[in-house]
Amino acid sequence: MFLSDTEKSTSSNTKTEWSLNNQGLTNNLTETTYEIDNLSYSLKKDGYKGVASIFYNNNFLCNLTTLYSQVSIYKKHGIKESTIVSQSEEKLSDLEGGDLFLSNTSLRFKSKEYGIAGLRAIENNISFEVLFYGKHLTTVSKEIAHKIETNKNIYLKEKLSSFNEKLKNKQTTSESDKIRNSFASKNYKIIRSPKEVMLTTETNINLKVLKRLDVITAECAYGMNIFKDLFASISDIFGGRNKSIQNTLKDARKNVLAELQKExxxxxxxxxxxxxxxxSEISGGGKFGMLFIVASGTAVIVES
Structure with a gap:
Protein backbone atom coordinates (compact mmCIF):
# COMPACT_ATOMS: atom_id res chain seq x y z
CA MET A 1 0.00 0.00 0.00
CA PHE A 2 2.71 2.44 1.04
CA LEU A 3 6.09 3.10 -0.54
CA SER A 4 9.30 2.55 1.36
CA ASP A 5 12.02 5.15 1.86
CA THR A 6 13.85 3.66 -1.12
CA GLU A 7 10.91 4.86 -3.28
CA LYS A 8 10.07 1.31 -4.32
CA SER A 9 6.96 -0.60 -3.42
CA THR A 10 7.44 -3.16 -0.70
CA SER A 11 7.40 -6.70 -2.00
CA SER A 12 4.42 -8.89 -1.39
CA ASN A 13 6.34 -11.18 1.00
CA THR A 14 7.61 -8.31 3.13
CA LYS A 15 5.52 -7.14 6.04
CA THR A 16 4.95 -3.37 5.80
CA GLU A 17 5.41 -1.21 8.86
CA TRP A 18 1.97 0.39 8.52
CA SER A 19 -1.36 -0.90 7.27
CA LEU A 20 -4.63 1.01 6.90
CA ASN A 21 -8.23 -0.17 7.04
CA ASN A 22 -11.61 1.24 8.04
CA GLN A 23 -10.93 0.58 11.74
CA GLY A 24 -7.65 2.44 11.96
CA LEU A 25 -3.95 2.70 11.15
CA THR A 26 -1.89 -0.19 12.52
CA ASN A 27 1.83 -0.28 13.25
CA ASN A 28 2.63 -3.88 12.29
CA LEU A 29 5.93 -3.83 14.19
CA THR A 30 4.44 -2.87 17.54
CA GLU A 31 0.94 -4.21 16.76
CA THR A 32 -0.58 -0.89 17.86
CA THR A 33 -3.75 0.35 16.18
CA TYR A 34 -4.67 4.05 16.07
CA GLU A 35 -8.42 4.62 15.68
CA ILE A 36 -9.67 6.35 12.52
CA ASP A 37 -11.72 8.93 14.45
CA ASN A 38 -8.59 10.30 16.14
CA LEU A 39 -6.43 10.41 13.00
CA SER A 40 -5.82 13.31 10.65
CA TYR A 41 -3.40 13.93 7.81
CA SER A 42 -1.64 16.68 5.89
CA LEU A 43 -0.54 15.98 2.34
CA LYS A 44 2.47 17.19 0.37
CA LYS A 45 3.38 16.32 -3.21
CA ASP A 46 6.93 15.10 -3.79
CA GLY A 47 7.41 14.40 -7.49
CA TYR A 48 5.24 11.43 -8.41
CA LYS A 49 4.70 10.63 -4.73
CA GLY A 50 2.30 11.93 -2.11
CA VAL A 51 3.81 12.26 1.38
CA ALA A 52 1.18 12.35 4.12
CA SER A 53 1.99 13.43 7.64
CA ILE A 54 -0.28 11.45 9.95
CA PHE A 55 -1.38 12.93 13.27
CA TYR A 56 -3.00 11.10 16.17
CA ASN A 57 -4.95 13.39 18.51
CA ASN A 58 -3.24 16.29 16.70
CA ASN A 59 0.24 14.96 17.56
CA PHE A 60 2.61 13.84 14.84
CA LEU A 61 2.62 10.05 14.40
CA CYS A 62 4.41 9.19 11.15
CA ASN A 63 4.91 9.95 7.47
CA LEU A 64 3.27 7.69 4.88
CA THR A 65 4.24 7.73 1.22
CA THR A 66 2.08 6.59 -1.69
CA LEU A 67 1.87 7.30 -5.39
CA TYR A 68 0.27 10.73 -5.71
CA SER A 69 -2.52 9.20 -7.82
CA GLN A 70 -3.47 7.07 -4.78
CA VAL A 71 -3.61 9.76 -2.07
CA SER A 72 -7.41 9.56 -1.95
CA ILE A 73 -6.95 6.40 0.12
CA TYR A 74 -6.88 8.45 3.35
CA LYS A 75 -10.25 10.07 2.77
CA LYS A 76 -11.74 6.78 1.58
CA HIS A 77 -10.90 5.22 4.92
CA GLY A 78 -12.36 8.19 6.82
CA ILE A 79 -9.22 10.06 7.90
CA LYS A 80 -9.93 13.78 8.08
CA GLU A 81 -7.58 16.42 6.71
CA SER A 82 -5.52 18.09 9.43
CA THR A 83 -6.06 21.74 10.30
CA ILE A 84 -3.57 21.97 13.18
CA VAL A 85 -0.32 20.25 13.94
CA SER A 86 -0.05 20.55 17.70
CA GLN A 87 -1.08 23.03 20.31
CA SER A 88 2.33 22.63 22.03
CA GLU A 89 5.92 22.68 20.85
CA GLU A 90 7.54 19.51 19.56
CA LYS A 91 11.16 19.06 20.53
CA LEU A 92 13.39 18.09 17.60
CA SER A 93 17.11 18.07 16.82
CA ASP A 94 19.18 19.35 13.93
CA LEU A 95 22.08 17.40 12.45
CA GLU A 96 24.53 19.01 14.86
CA GLY A 97 22.53 17.92 17.91
CA GLY A 98 21.04 21.34 18.57
CA ASP A 99 17.52 21.57 19.96
CA LEU A 100 14.65 22.75 17.80
CA PHE A 101 11.18 23.47 19.16
CA LEU A 102 8.55 23.35 16.44
CA SER A 103 4.96 24.54 16.91
CA ASN A 104 2.14 25.22 14.50
CA THR A 105 3.16 28.90 14.27
CA SER A 106 6.92 29.12 14.85
CA LEU A 107 10.30 27.44 15.17
CA ARG A 108 12.39 28.18 18.29
CA PHE A 109 16.14 27.76 17.81
CA LYS A 110 18.98 29.04 20.03
CA SER A 111 16.58 31.07 22.20
CA LYS A 112 15.18 32.87 19.15
CA GLU A 113 11.74 32.38 17.65
CA TYR A 114 11.15 32.35 13.91
CA GLY A 115 7.70 32.67 12.33
CA ILE A 116 6.70 29.53 10.46
CA ALA A 117 5.66 31.47 7.35
CA GLY A 118 9.23 32.70 6.77
CA LEU A 119 10.85 29.26 7.00
CA ARG A 120 11.95 27.17 4.07
CA ALA A 121 13.69 23.79 3.86
CA ILE A 122 16.01 23.35 0.86
CA GLU A 123 17.52 19.97 -0.04
CA ASN A 124 21.32 20.00 0.02
CA ASN A 125 22.77 16.63 -0.99
CA ILE A 126 21.70 14.23 1.81
CA SER A 127 20.53 16.90 4.24
CA PHE A 128 18.18 19.87 4.24
CA GLU A 129 19.12 23.48 4.91
CA VAL A 130 16.60 25.51 6.93
CA LEU A 131 16.34 29.15 5.85
CA PHE A 132 14.47 32.05 7.37
CA TYR A 133 13.68 34.52 4.59
CA GLY A 134 16.83 33.35 2.80
CA LYS A 135 19.11 33.42 5.86
CA HIS A 136 20.66 30.11 6.93
CA LEU A 137 19.58 28.83 10.35
CA THR A 138 20.63 25.19 10.59
CA THR A 139 20.75 21.84 8.81
CA VAL A 140 18.23 19.08 9.47
CA SER A 141 17.24 15.63 8.28
CA LYS A 142 14.63 14.93 5.62
CA GLU A 143 12.04 13.98 8.23
CA ILE A 144 12.50 17.22 10.21
CA ALA A 145 12.46 19.27 7.00
CA HIS A 146 9.17 17.63 6.05
CA LYS A 147 7.68 18.46 9.46
CA ILE A 148 8.70 22.10 9.08
CA GLU A 149 7.22 22.33 5.58
CA THR A 150 4.05 20.55 6.70
CA ASN A 151 3.54 22.95 9.60
CA LYS A 152 4.18 25.87 7.28
CA ASN A 153 1.68 24.63 4.69
CA ILE A 154 -1.01 24.07 7.32
CA TYR A 155 -0.37 27.51 8.84
CA LEU A 156 -0.66 29.20 5.43
CA LYS A 157 -3.83 27.25 4.66
CA GLU A 158 -5.36 28.45 7.91
CA LYS A 159 -4.34 32.04 7.15
CA LEU A 160 -5.79 31.79 3.64
CA SER A 161 -8.98 30.23 4.97
CA SER A 162 -9.25 32.99 7.59
CA PHE A 163 -8.64 35.66 4.95
CA ASN A 164 -11.27 34.15 2.64
CA GLU A 165 -13.73 33.99 5.53
CA LYS A 166 -13.13 37.66 6.37
CA LEU A 167 -13.49 38.56 2.69
CA LYS A 168 -16.72 36.59 2.51
CA ASN A 169 -18.03 38.31 5.64
CA LYS A 170 -17.03 41.68 4.21
CA GLN A 171 -18.85 40.93 0.97
CA THR A 172 -21.89 39.77 2.94
CA THR A 173 -21.76 42.97 5.00
CA SER A 174 -21.42 44.98 1.81
CA GLU A 175 -24.48 43.25 0.35
CA SER A 176 -26.37 43.90 3.59
CA ASP A 177 -25.39 47.57 3.41
CA LYS A 178 -26.64 47.73 -0.16
CA ILE A 179 -29.97 46.24 0.85
CA ARG A 180 -30.22 48.55 3.86
CA ASN A 181 -29.33 51.58 1.74
CA SER A 182 -31.88 50.46 -0.82
CA PHE A 183 -34.59 50.49 1.83
CA ALA A 184 -33.33 53.82 3.14
CA SER A 185 -33.33 55.30 -0.35
CA LYS A 186 -37.07 54.83 -0.51
CA ASN A 187 -37.32 57.68 2.01
CA TYR A 188 -35.00 60.07 0.19
CA LYS A 189 -35.98 63.75 0.13
CA ILE A 190 -35.62 64.64 -3.51
CA ILE A 191 -37.33 62.34 -5.99
CA ARG A 192 -34.83 61.67 -8.73
CA SER A 193 -36.83 60.75 -11.82
CA PRO A 194 -40.07 62.00 -13.43
CA LYS A 195 -40.97 58.33 -13.88
CA GLU A 196 -41.61 58.12 -10.14
CA VAL A 197 -44.32 60.81 -9.98
CA MET A 198 -46.92 61.22 -12.71
CA LEU A 199 -50.13 62.87 -11.49
CA THR A 200 -53.34 63.93 -13.17
CA THR A 201 -53.95 66.38 -10.32
CA GLU A 202 -52.15 69.60 -9.50
CA THR A 203 -51.60 68.80 -5.83
CA ASN A 204 -51.17 65.83 -3.54
CA ILE A 205 -51.10 65.77 0.25
CA ASN A 206 -47.87 63.72 0.23
CA LEU A 207 -45.98 65.99 -2.16
CA LYS A 208 -44.68 69.51 -1.79
CA VAL A 209 -44.04 71.36 -5.04
CA LEU A 210 -40.83 73.35 -4.71
CA LYS A 211 -40.80 74.84 -8.18
CA ARG A 212 -42.95 74.80 -11.31
CA LEU A 213 -40.74 74.75 -14.37
CA ASP A 214 -42.94 74.79 -17.46
CA VAL A 215 -45.97 73.37 -19.22
CA ILE A 216 -44.89 70.48 -21.40
CA THR A 217 -46.58 68.44 -24.12
CA ALA A 218 -45.93 65.27 -26.07
CA GLU A 219 -47.63 64.00 -29.20
CA CYS A 220 -47.96 60.67 -30.98
CA ALA A 221 -49.63 60.18 -34.37
CA TYR A 222 -51.01 56.88 -35.67
CA GLY A 223 -52.31 56.14 -39.18
CA MET A 224 -55.99 55.21 -39.21
CA ASN A 225 -55.28 52.32 -41.57
CA ILE A 226 -53.86 50.51 -38.53
CA PHE A 227 -57.33 50.39 -37.03
CA LYS A 228 -58.98 49.57 -40.38
CA ASP A 229 -56.67 46.56 -40.83
CA LEU A 230 -57.50 45.41 -37.33
CA PHE A 231 -61.22 45.72 -38.00
CA ALA A 232 -60.86 43.85 -41.28
CA SER A 233 -59.33 40.87 -39.54
CA ILE A 234 -62.30 40.48 -37.20
CA SER A 235 -65.31 38.52 -38.40
CA ASP A 236 -67.77 39.79 -35.82
CA ILE A 237 -67.26 42.64 -33.34
CA PHE A 238 -70.83 43.59 -32.65
CA GLY A 239 -71.74 43.72 -29.04
CA GLY A 240 -68.20 42.90 -27.88
CA ARG A 241 -64.82 44.39 -27.05
CA ASN A 242 -61.92 44.30 -29.45
CA LYS A 243 -58.72 43.43 -27.57
CA SER A 244 -56.45 44.20 -30.53
CA ILE A 245 -57.65 47.79 -30.78
CA GLN A 246 -57.56 48.18 -26.99
CA ASN A 247 -53.95 46.97 -26.88
CA THR A 248 -53.02 49.37 -29.69
CA LEU A 249 -54.54 52.30 -27.82
CA LYS A 250 -52.81 51.19 -24.61
CA ASP A 251 -49.45 51.15 -26.39
CA ALA A 252 -50.14 54.59 -27.82
CA ARG A 253 -50.89 55.91 -24.33
CA LYS A 254 -47.68 54.40 -22.90
CA ASN A 255 -45.61 55.91 -25.71
CA VAL A 256 -46.99 59.42 -25.33
CA LEU A 257 -46.49 59.35 -21.54
CA ALA A 258 -42.92 58.16 -22.05
CA GLU A 259 -42.33 61.12 -24.35
CA LEU A 260 -43.79 63.42 -21.70
CA GLN A 261 -41.38 62.02 -19.13
CA LYS A 262 -38.45 62.69 -21.45
CA GLU A 263 -39.55 66.29 -21.86
CA SER A 280 -58.32 63.47 -31.83
CA GLU A 281 -58.78 62.35 -35.44
CA ILE A 282 -57.84 64.20 -38.59
CA SER A 283 -59.61 62.89 -41.65
CA GLY A 284 -57.96 62.69 -45.04
CA GLY A 285 -60.87 62.89 -47.45
CA GLY A 286 -62.34 59.57 -46.39
CA LYS A 287 -59.30 57.61 -47.62
CA PHE A 288 -56.59 58.21 -45.06
CA GLY A 289 -56.71 59.62 -41.58
CA MET A 290 -54.53 60.12 -38.53
CA LEU A 291 -55.19 59.56 -34.86
CA PHE A 292 -53.41 62.09 -32.64
CA ILE A 293 -52.76 61.46 -28.96
CA VAL A 294 -51.60 64.53 -27.04
CA ALA A 295 -50.39 64.50 -23.45
CA SER A 296 -49.81 67.70 -21.50
CA GLY A 297 -48.81 68.53 -17.97
CA THR A 298 -46.65 70.74 -15.75
CA ALA A 299 -43.04 69.85 -15.12
CA VAL A 300 -42.18 70.50 -11.47
CA ILE A 301 -39.62 69.79 -8.75
CA VAL A 302 -41.20 68.16 -5.72
CA GLU A 303 -40.06 67.18 -2.26
CA SER A 304 -41.45 64.15 -0.48
Missing amino acids: AFSLGANAVIGIDLDY
Whole structure:
Protein backbone atom coordinates (compact mmCIF):
# COMPACT_ATOMS: atom_id res chain seq x y z
CA MET A 1 0.00 0.00 0.00
CA PHE A 2 2.71 2.44 1.04
CA LEU A 3 6.09 3.10 -0.54
CA SER A 4 9.30 2.55 1.36
CA ASP A 5 12.02 5.15 1.86
CA THR A 6 13.85 3.66 -1.12
CA GLU A 7 10.91 4.86 -3.28
CA LYS A 8 10.07 1.31 -4.32
CA SER A 9 6.96 -0.60 -3.42
CA THR A 10 7.44 -3.16 -0.70
CA SER A 11 7.40 -6.70 -2.00
CA SER A 12 4.42 -8.89 -1.39
CA ASN A 13 6.34 -11.18 1.00
CA THR A 14 7.61 -8.31 3.13
CA LYS A 15 5.52 -7.14 6.04
CA THR A 16 4.95 -3.37 5.80
CA GLU A 17 5.41 -1.21 8.86
CA TRP A 18 1.97 0.39 8.52
CA SER A 19 -1.36 -0.90 7.27
CA LEU A 20 -4.63 1.01 6.90
CA ASN A 21 -8.23 -0.17 7.04
CA ASN A 22 -11.61 1.24 8.04
CA GLN A 23 -10.93 0.58 11.74
CA GLY A 24 -7.65 2.44 11.96
CA LEU A 25 -3.95 2.70 11.15
CA THR A 26 -1.89 -0.19 12.52
CA ASN A 27 1.83 -0.28 13.25
CA ASN A 28 2.63 -3.88 12.29
CA LEU A 29 5.93 -3.83 14.19
CA THR A 30 4.44 -2.87 17.54
CA GLU A 31 0.94 -4.21 16.76
CA THR A 32 -0.58 -0.89 17.86
CA THR A 33 -3.75 0.35 16.18
CA TYR A 34 -4.67 4.05 16.07
CA GLU A 35 -8.42 4.62 15.68
CA ILE A 36 -9.67 6.35 12.52
CA ASP A 37 -11.72 8.93 14.45
CA ASN A 38 -8.59 10.30 16.14
CA LEU A 39 -6.43 10.41 13.00
CA SER A 40 -5.82 13.31 10.65
CA TYR A 41 -3.40 13.93 7.81
CA SER A 42 -1.64 16.68 5.89
CA LEU A 43 -0.54 15.98 2.34
CA LYS A 44 2.47 17.19 0.37
CA LYS A 45 3.38 16.32 -3.21
CA ASP A 46 6.93 15.10 -3.79
CA GLY A 47 7.41 14.40 -7.49
CA TYR A 48 5.24 11.43 -8.41
CA LYS A 49 4.70 10.63 -4.73
CA GLY A 50 2.30 11.93 -2.11
CA VAL A 51 3.81 12.26 1.38
CA ALA A 52 1.18 12.35 4.12
CA SER A 53 1.99 13.43 7.64
CA ILE A 54 -0.28 11.45 9.95
CA PHE A 55 -1.38 12.93 13.27
CA TYR A 56 -3.00 11.10 16.17
CA ASN A 57 -4.95 13.39 18.51
CA ASN A 58 -3.24 16.29 16.70
CA ASN A 59 0.24 14.96 17.56
CA PHE A 60 2.61 13.84 14.84
CA LEU A 61 2.62 10.05 14.40
CA CYS A 62 4.41 9.19 11.15
CA ASN A 63 4.91 9.95 7.47
CA LEU A 64 3.27 7.69 4.88
CA THR A 65 4.24 7.73 1.22
CA THR A 66 2.08 6.59 -1.69
CA LEU A 67 1.87 7.30 -5.39
CA TYR A 68 0.27 10.73 -5.71
CA SER A 69 -2.52 9.20 -7.82
CA GLN A 70 -3.47 7.07 -4.78
CA VAL A 71 -3.61 9.76 -2.07
CA SER A 72 -7.41 9.56 -1.95
CA ILE A 73 -6.95 6.40 0.12
CA TYR A 74 -6.88 8.45 3.35
CA LYS A 75 -10.25 10.07 2.77
CA LYS A 76 -11.74 6.78 1.58
CA HIS A 77 -10.90 5.22 4.92
CA GLY A 78 -12.36 8.19 6.82
CA ILE A 79 -9.22 10.06 7.90
CA LYS A 80 -9.93 13.78 8.08
CA GLU A 81 -7.58 16.42 6.71
CA SER A 82 -5.52 18.09 9.43
CA THR A 83 -6.06 21.74 10.30
CA ILE A 84 -3.57 21.97 13.18
CA VAL A 85 -0.32 20.25 13.94
CA SER A 86 -0.05 20.55 17.70
CA GLN A 87 -1.08 23.03 20.31
CA SER A 88 2.33 22.63 22.03
CA GLU A 89 5.92 22.68 20.85
CA GLU A 90 7.54 19.51 19.56
CA LYS A 91 11.16 19.06 20.53
CA LEU A 92 13.39 18.09 17.60
CA SER A 93 17.11 18.07 16.82
CA ASP A 94 19.18 19.35 13.93
CA LEU A 95 22.08 17.40 12.45
CA GLU A 96 24.53 19.01 14.86
CA GLY A 97 22.53 17.92 17.91
CA GLY A 98 21.04 21.34 18.57
CA ASP A 99 17.52 21.57 19.96
CA LEU A 100 14.65 22.75 17.80
CA PHE A 101 11.18 23.47 19.16
CA LEU A 102 8.55 23.35 16.44
CA SER A 103 4.96 24.54 16.91
CA ASN A 104 2.14 25.22 14.50
CA THR A 105 3.16 28.90 14.27
CA SER A 106 6.92 29.12 14.85
CA LEU A 107 10.30 27.44 15.17
CA ARG A 108 12.39 28.18 18.29
CA PHE A 109 16.14 27.76 17.81
CA LYS A 110 18.98 29.04 20.03
CA SER A 111 16.58 31.07 22.20
CA LYS A 112 15.18 32.87 19.15
CA GLU A 113 11.74 32.38 17.65
CA TYR A 114 11.15 32.35 13.91
CA GLY A 115 7.70 32.67 12.33
CA ILE A 116 6.70 29.53 10.46
CA ALA A 117 5.66 31.47 7.35
CA GLY A 118 9.23 32.70 6.77
CA LEU A 119 10.85 29.26 7.00
CA ARG A 120 11.95 27.17 4.07
CA ALA A 121 13.69 23.79 3.86
CA ILE A 122 16.01 23.35 0.86
CA GLU A 123 17.52 19.97 -0.04
CA ASN A 124 21.32 20.00 0.02
CA ASN A 125 22.77 16.63 -0.99
CA ILE A 126 21.70 14.23 1.81
CA SER A 127 20.53 16.90 4.24
CA PHE A 128 18.18 19.87 4.24
CA GLU A 129 19.12 23.48 4.91
CA VAL A 130 16.60 25.51 6.93
CA LEU A 131 16.34 29.15 5.85
CA PHE A 132 14.47 32.05 7.37
CA TYR A 133 13.68 34.52 4.59
CA GLY A 134 16.83 33.35 2.80
CA LYS A 135 19.11 33.42 5.86
CA HIS A 136 20.66 30.11 6.93
CA LEU A 137 19.58 28.83 10.35
CA THR A 138 20.63 25.19 10.59
CA THR A 139 20.75 21.84 8.81
CA VAL A 140 18.23 19.08 9.47
CA SER A 141 17.24 15.63 8.28
CA LYS A 142 14.63 14.93 5.62
CA GLU A 143 12.04 13.98 8.23
CA ILE A 144 12.50 17.22 10.21
CA ALA A 145 12.46 19.27 7.00
CA HIS A 146 9.17 17.63 6.05
CA LYS A 147 7.68 18.46 9.46
CA ILE A 148 8.70 22.10 9.08
CA GLU A 149 7.22 22.33 5.58
CA THR A 150 4.05 20.55 6.70
CA ASN A 151 3.54 22.95 9.60
CA LYS A 152 4.18 25.87 7.28
CA ASN A 153 1.68 24.63 4.69
CA ILE A 154 -1.01 24.07 7.32
CA TYR A 155 -0.37 27.51 8.84
CA LEU A 156 -0.66 29.20 5.43
CA LYS A 157 -3.83 27.25 4.66
CA GLU A 158 -5.36 28.45 7.91
CA LYS A 159 -4.34 32.04 7.15
CA LEU A 160 -5.79 31.79 3.64
CA SER A 161 -8.98 30.23 4.97
CA SER A 162 -9.25 32.99 7.59
CA PHE A 163 -8.64 35.66 4.95
CA ASN A 164 -11.27 34.15 2.64
CA GLU A 165 -13.73 33.99 5.53
CA LYS A 166 -13.13 37.66 6.37
CA LEU A 167 -13.49 38.56 2.69
CA LYS A 168 -16.72 36.59 2.51
CA ASN A 169 -18.03 38.31 5.64
CA LYS A 170 -17.03 41.68 4.21
CA GLN A 171 -18.85 40.93 0.97
CA THR A 172 -21.89 39.77 2.94
CA THR A 173 -21.76 42.97 5.00
CA SER A 174 -21.42 44.98 1.81
CA GLU A 175 -24.48 43.25 0.35
CA SER A 176 -26.37 43.90 3.59
CA ASP A 177 -25.39 47.57 3.41
CA LYS A 178 -26.64 47.73 -0.16
CA ILE A 179 -29.97 46.24 0.85
CA ARG A 180 -30.22 48.55 3.86
CA ASN A 181 -29.33 51.58 1.74
CA SER A 182 -31.88 50.46 -0.82
CA PHE A 183 -34.59 50.49 1.83
CA ALA A 184 -33.33 53.82 3.14
CA SER A 185 -33.33 55.30 -0.35
CA LYS A 186 -37.07 54.83 -0.51
CA ASN A 187 -37.32 57.68 2.01
CA TYR A 188 -35.00 60.07 0.19
CA LYS A 189 -35.98 63.75 0.13
CA ILE A 190 -35.62 64.64 -3.51
CA ILE A 191 -37.33 62.34 -5.99
CA ARG A 192 -34.83 61.67 -8.73
CA SER A 193 -36.83 60.75 -11.82
CA PRO A 194 -40.07 62.00 -13.43
CA LYS A 195 -40.97 58.33 -13.88
CA GLU A 196 -41.61 58.12 -10.14
CA VAL A 197 -44.32 60.81 -9.98
CA MET A 198 -46.92 61.22 -12.71
CA LEU A 199 -50.13 62.87 -11.49
CA THR A 200 -53.34 63.93 -13.17
CA THR A 201 -53.95 66.38 -10.32
CA GLU A 202 -52.15 69.60 -9.50
CA THR A 203 -51.60 68.80 -5.83
CA ASN A 204 -51.17 65.83 -3.54
CA ILE A 205 -51.10 65.77 0.25
CA ASN A 206 -47.87 63.72 0.23
CA LEU A 207 -45.98 65.99 -2.16
CA LYS A 208 -44.68 69.51 -1.79
CA VAL A 209 -44.04 71.36 -5.04
CA LEU A 210 -40.83 73.35 -4.71
CA LYS A 211 -40.80 74.84 -8.18
CA ARG A 212 -42.95 74.80 -11.31
CA LEU A 213 -40.74 74.75 -14.37
CA ASP A 214 -42.94 74.79 -17.46
CA VAL A 215 -45.97 73.37 -19.22
CA ILE A 216 -44.89 70.48 -21.40
CA THR A 217 -46.58 68.44 -24.12
CA ALA A 218 -45.93 65.27 -26.07
CA GLU A 219 -47.63 64.00 -29.20
CA CYS A 220 -47.96 60.67 -30.98
CA ALA A 221 -49.63 60.18 -34.37
CA TYR A 222 -51.01 56.88 -35.67
CA GLY A 223 -52.31 56.14 -39.18
CA MET A 224 -55.99 55.21 -39.21
CA ASN A 225 -55.28 52.32 -41.57
CA ILE A 226 -53.86 50.51 -38.53
CA PHE A 227 -57.33 50.39 -37.03
CA LYS A 228 -58.98 49.57 -40.38
CA ASP A 229 -56.67 46.56 -40.83
CA LEU A 230 -57.50 45.41 -37.33
CA PHE A 231 -61.22 45.72 -38.00
CA ALA A 232 -60.86 43.85 -41.28
CA SER A 233 -59.33 40.87 -39.54
CA ILE A 234 -62.30 40.48 -37.20
CA SER A 235 -65.31 38.52 -38.40
CA ASP A 236 -67.77 39.79 -35.82
CA ILE A 237 -67.26 42.64 -33.34
CA PHE A 238 -70.83 43.59 -32.65
CA GLY A 239 -71.74 43.72 -29.04
CA GLY A 240 -68.20 42.90 -27.88
CA ARG A 241 -64.82 44.39 -27.05
CA ASN A 242 -61.92 44.30 -29.45
CA LYS A 243 -58.72 43.43 -27.57
CA SER A 244 -56.45 44.20 -30.53
CA ILE A 245 -57.65 47.79 -30.78
CA GLN A 246 -57.56 48.18 -26.99
CA ASN A 247 -53.95 46.97 -26.88
CA THR A 248 -53.02 49.37 -29.69
CA LEU A 249 -54.54 52.30 -27.82
CA LYS A 250 -52.81 51.19 -24.61
CA ASP A 251 -49.45 51.15 -26.39
CA ALA A 252 -50.14 54.59 -27.82
CA ARG A 253 -50.89 55.91 -24.33
CA LYS A 254 -47.68 54.40 -22.90
CA ASN A 255 -45.61 55.91 -25.71
CA VAL A 256 -46.99 59.42 -25.33
CA LEU A 257 -46.49 59.35 -21.54
CA ALA A 258 -42.92 58.16 -22.05
CA GLU A 259 -42.33 61.12 -24.35
CA LEU A 260 -43.79 63.42 -21.70
CA GLN A 261 -41.38 62.02 -19.13
CA LYS A 262 -38.45 62.69 -21.45
CA GLU A 263 -39.55 66.29 -21.86
CA ALA A 264 -39.76 66.72 -18.08
CA PHE A 265 -36.36 65.15 -17.51
CA SER A 266 -34.75 67.44 -20.09
CA LEU A 267 -35.92 70.42 -18.02
CA GLY A 268 -34.51 69.02 -14.78
CA ALA A 269 -37.92 68.14 -13.35
CA ASN A 270 -38.52 65.19 -11.09
CA ALA A 271 -42.30 65.03 -11.48
CA VAL A 272 -45.14 65.86 -13.85
CA ILE A 273 -48.48 67.02 -12.45
CA GLY A 274 -51.85 67.96 -13.97
CA ILE A 275 -51.47 65.42 -16.78
CA ASP A 276 -54.19 65.45 -19.45
CA LEU A 277 -54.63 63.04 -22.36
CA ASP A 278 -56.48 64.07 -25.50
CA TYR A 279 -57.38 61.88 -28.48
CA SER A 280 -58.32 63.47 -31.83
CA GLU A 281 -58.78 62.35 -35.44
CA ILE A 282 -57.84 64.20 -38.59
CA SER A 283 -59.61 62.89 -41.65
CA GLY A 284 -57.96 62.69 -45.04
CA GLY A 285 -60.87 62.89 -47.45
CA GLY A 286 -62.34 59.57 -46.39
CA LYS A 287 -59.30 57.61 -47.62
CA PHE A 288 -56.59 58.21 -45.06
CA GLY A 289 -56.71 59.62 -41.58
CA MET A 290 -54.53 60.12 -38.53
CA LEU A 291 -55.19 59.56 -34.86
CA PHE A 292 -53.41 62.09 -32.64
CA ILE A 293 -52.76 61.46 -28.96
CA VAL A 294 -51.60 64.53 -27.04
CA ALA A 295 -50.39 64.50 -23.45
CA SER A 296 -49.81 67.70 -21.50
CA GLY A 297 -48.81 68.53 -17.97
CA THR A 298 -46.65 70.74 -15.75
CA ALA A 299 -43.04 69.85 -15.12
CA VAL A 300 -42.18 70.50 -11.47
CA ILE A 301 -39.62 69.79 -8.75
CA VAL A 302 -41.20 68.16 -5.72
CA GLU A 303 -40.06 67.18 -2.26
CA SER A 304 -41.45 64.15 -0.48
